[in-house]
Amino acid sequence: MAKYAVSDAVKCRMFPSTFRGVAKEWFTNLPPGSIAKFCDFSSEFLDHFSSRTVEDLFDTRQEECETLEQYVRRYSAISTRFKELQPRVCVCAFKGGLARGEFYYELSRELACSMMEVRARAQYYILKEEIEAHKRKGERTAKVTVARERVQGKETSREHGSIQAGRFIKKKKREITPLENGE
Structure with missing residues (x-):
């Protein structure tokens, strides 16, 4: 069997x-x-992605500058390594690391049964966070309008266009030309 020496630079480029x-x-x-x-x-990769004990799962906390979407994604990646745990244990650990806010209190009122349910219920609050972030920036875009309408559960149809599958579809304006010679 032939052995090949590969440089660190090549390994660093190939691994990702x-x-x-x-x-x-x-x-x-x-x-x-x-x-x-x-x-x-x-070693940086292993430090970031290897949780060896359930204790690591319970030590996972939502960072101060981390959005709910980022926390849900990061926590989900960590919790998938603990398939042998009861789903409620993962949900309790998730809630314990969640920053105090609307979603935290909603989970306190009625605890989810699985991480799939947590992710589904989090979507409303993720969209709400997104709207508030755009409001703080003073942005009024189609994306904000779409998110707001999805949060409010409204149908999205407007005079100048509509939203379908998360995309803004602009309606063509009908041009009306005056009739010549009174026709």
Whole structure:
């Protein structure tokens, strides 16, 4: 069997090509130039993605600047490693790490039975957070309108267009021309 020596630079370039989902997102958020050697890269990866005990799951907290969507995604990635746990345990650990807010209190009133239910119920609050973030920035875009209408559960149809499957479809305006010679 032939052995090939591969440089750290090649390993650092090849390893990320195998990433999908959360791992790819983590990699793209690394500061440029932060990895010098493959051993640093691999240990950084393992530190970030390997939870070895249930204690790690209960220690996962929503960061101050982290949106609900980011926390749900990060927590879901961590909790998938604990398939042997009862779903309610994962839900309780999720709620324990969740920042106090509307979604936290809603989960306190009625605890979800599974992480799938948590993700489904979180969608309303994720959209609501998105609207509030756009309001703070003073933005009035079609995306904000779509999110607001989805939160309010309204049909989205307007004089100048409609929203279908999350996309804004602009209606063509009918041009009316005056009739010549009184016709």
